[in-house]
Amino acid sequence: MRRATPIVLGIVVLVIAAACGGAPPPPPPQPNADSLAALEAERRAREQAARDSVERANREAEERIRRAREDSLAAVRRTTEEVRGMLAARINFDFDRSDIRPGDAQILDQKLGILNANPNLQIEIVGHCDERGSDEYNLALGNRRALAAKQYLVSRGIEAGRIATRSMGEEQPLDPASNESAWAQNRRDEFGVTAGGDVLMRPPGM
Amino acid sequence: MPLLGQDTIRPVEGVRVGITYTPGLRPGLLVLGGPRQELLDSVRAIVERDLDFSDRFEMITLPGSDSLMLALGTGSAARGPTGPFVNYALYEALGADYAVSVMDRSDSGLAVVVYDVKGRGARRVVPVTVTSVADRGFRMVVHRASDEVVRAAAGTPGIAATRLLVVQSGRVYRVDADGADVVALTPAGSGAFSATWAPDGRRVVYTEFTRGLGRLVVHDVVSGQREVVPPTTEFLNFAPAWSPDGRTLAFSRSNEEGTQVYAYNLAEHCCLQRLTAGRFSDNLSPTFSPDGRRIAFASTRAGSPQIYAMSADGTEQELFAPFDYGVTGSSYAPEWSPDGLHLAFHRDVAGSYQVFVMDVASRTVRQLTSAGRNEDPTWAPDGRHLAFVSSRTGTRQLWVMDMDTGRVRQLTRLDGTRLPSWSPRIPDLTNH
Numbered sequence A: 001m002r003r004a005t006p007i008v009l010g011i012v013v014l015v016i017a018a019a020c021g022g023a024p025p026p027p028p029p030q031p032n033a034d035s036l037a038a039l040e041a042e043r044r045a046r047e048q049a050a051r052d053s054v055e056r057a058n059r060e061a062e063e064r065i066r067r068a069r070e071d072s073l074a075a076v077r078r079t080t081e082e083v084r085g086m087l088a089a090r091i092n093f094d095f096d097r098s099d100i101r102p103g104d105a106q107i108l109d110q111k112l113g114i115l116n117a118n119p120n121l122q123i124e125i126v127g128h129c130d131e132r133g134s135d136e137y138n139l140a141l142g143n144r145r146a147l148a149a150k151q152y153l154v155s156r157g158i159e160a161g162r163i164a165t166r167s168m169g170e171e172q173p174l175d176p177a178s179n180e181s182a183w184a185q186n187r188r189d190e191f192g193v194t195a196g197g198d199v200l201m202r203p204p205g206m
Numbered sequence B: 001m002p003l004l005g006q007d008t009i010r011p012v013e014g015v016r017v018g019i020t021y022t023p024g025l026r027p028g029l030l031v032l033g034g035p036r037q038e039l040l041d042s043v044r045a046i047v048e049r050d051l052d053f054s055d056r057f058e059m060i061t062l063p064g065s066d067s068l069m070l071a072l073g074t075g076s077a078a079r080g081p082t083g084p085f086v087n088y089a090l091y092e093a094l095g096a097d098y099a100v101s102v103m104d105r106s107d108s109g110l111a112v113v114v115y116d117v118k119g120r121g122a123r124r125v126v127p128v129t130v131t132s133v134a135d136r137g138f139r140m141v142v143h144r145a146s147d148e149v150v151r152a153a154a155g156t157p158g159i160a161a162t163r164l165l166v167v168q169s170g171r172v173y174r175v176d177a178d179g180a181d182v183v184a185l186t187p188a189g190s191g192a193f194s195a196t197w198a199p200d201g202r203r204v205v206y207t208e209f210t211r212g213l214g215r216l217v218v219h220d221v222v223s224g225q226r227e228v229v230p231p232t233t234e235f236l237n238f239a240p241a242w243s244p245d246g247r248t249l250a251f252s253r254s255n256e257e258g259t260q261v262y263a264y265n266l267a268e269h270c271c272l273q274r275l276t277a278g279r280f281s282d283n284l285s286p287t288f289s290p291d292g293r294r295i296a297f298a299s300t301r302a303g304s305p306q307i308y309a310m311s312a313d314g315t316e317q318e319l320f321a322p323f324d325y326g327v328t329g330s331s332y333a334p335e336w337s338p339d340g341l342h343l344a345f346h347r348d349v350a351g352s353y354q355v356f357v358m359d360v361a362s363r364t365v366r367q368l369t370s371a372g373r374n375e376d377p378t379w380a381p382d383g384r385h386l387a388f389v390s391s392r393t394g395t396r397q398l399w400v401m402d403m404d405t406g407r408v409r410q411l412t413r414l415d416g417t418r419l420p421s422w423s424p425r426i427p428d429l430t431n432h
Helices: A004-019 A033-088 A102-117 A135-154 A180-186 B038-053 B064-069 B088-093 B138-154
Strands: A122-128 A163-169 A188-195 B028-031 B058-060 B098-104 B110-116 B121-128 B163-168 B171-176 B192-197 B203-210 B213-220 B226-228 B236-242 B248-255 B258-265 B270-274 B283-288 B294-299 B306-311 B331-336 B342-349 B352-359 B364-367 B374-379 B385-390 B397-402 B408-410 B418-422
Touching (some): A033 A102, A033 A188, A102 A135, A122 A135, A135 A163, A135 B248, A135 B258, A135 B283, A135 B331, B028 B038, B038 B058, B038 B098, B110 B138, B138 B171, B163 B192, B163 B203, B192 B236, B248 B283, B294 B331, B331 B374, B342 B374, B352 B374, B352 B385, B374 B418, B385 B418
Parallel strands (some): B028 B058, B028 B098, B192 B418, B236 B283, B258 B283, B283 B331
Antiparallel strands (some): B098 B110, B110 B121, B163 B418, B203 B213, B213 B226, B236 B248, B258 B270, B283 B294, B294 B306, B331 B342, B342 B352, B352 B364, B397 B408
């Protein structure tokens, strides 16, 4: 508002000046202090308006860029989340087995694509067992289950150093119940990101 | 077995009740009553239970009021010329080969006296150096006396002065061999797993399991000191076993090479050695023979896990417990008996686990359990008692079986108990 005041004053001065037309020929304009001030105010107002429009344009441009960037960040975030979700998909095993089941090979192939599309990504595979096996043996079995998935990926070109393996044995069941469906769920490999997972690209064709 | 149909008295589990009794192969033993006094009563109760749990005697018990009549110094003559009157004839009629009395010898303290009924004389006086039930280590002192009573009557000491380690909810507990005094040895949340006693009865080693890594911790239960075994700070190290001289730890390690048996010289803090190899098989759960020269372990080299043995340096590997390929169930968790004669393990039978014992000399295997799921057997120092985890009552608890009589008793009331390890006889220095 403070800035508007000189503009309003300037307009008032101009209107008064215009209203004086039609009378006996006016004396040659004698610059007086008031009209000088009015001209100066007019000039300032024009400059200000120009500045304002440039600023507005700049602001709008920045806003557009910001929105675009946010949109693309959101997209990147969304993609990263989706890829993480795919990466986290578990695979399961038959009782006392550590071989990859045919249906689960697809899930591993998806991880293979993700690892290829994201060369900085490092993961860990954690093998788990159901409660039916021996407590100590299950640590070895969980280890073998994690190694089986790693072996699958490494044999298809993933650098071994990008994949860590661990075993939790039967110590961390997903479902603590003692029935077939709980056991089937608990015999599993879990996949987690250990490094390079902040921004993940979708593998081509997914 | 209790003679259920014969008596109106409710039988105590596994204890013969009634006086119409035919002596079996085991000597009959009668614990004599005595004056009602808190300390004497406590000692007598503990001794009687220890003798019963030794499974070496036919325990002769009488209903409460009758047992008082059997106290020394009652009956026809209150006191003989050389001490309390001992009614040998009556004890013999009751089927007793031995009578045991807990007495206060005033000046020289408490003692357990073992009378040889047929020989008509006191065989042994075992002092019990306690003054009050509140004494530090009171129960262990009495257990030691019980073991000496067993030695006097059976020629070989009992196993009352021993303890077992069990794991429950990620903590290691110790429990006395009679089920009393359950004490946590590790803090909550430390992920403790597979604990084992050292041959000195004073140290234990256990796995501290976190996020797929497992390090071995040696814990001195007397000083409270804990020490991580240096080479076990990486990878998953578990199922440790002490060599009989206490110098070497064998254990299983899981890493990218699978699971293999390693040995580490704890005494000299050196020389980590891998004893097994095989990229496509797992080798785990080592146990030393009592002479320290052989190690038995479980291996998947033939597919399903079975029991193998090797020299302590990893050479001369061989199949140990025979099995029929594709027929015999998977076998796990071997433990060599302290006398070297047997190897206990558990084996899959029809989708559940049962405890088996192999006679090492003949390599013949027999199944000891059949009710519920039974696993992870561990030997008492007498080489005839086994503790194992059983689900026979619905939850996993620790049970004890006497191989000679087949008698079974429940030791813990701690749901989810697992991975037991029986101690050697606890030496006096750990009397705490």
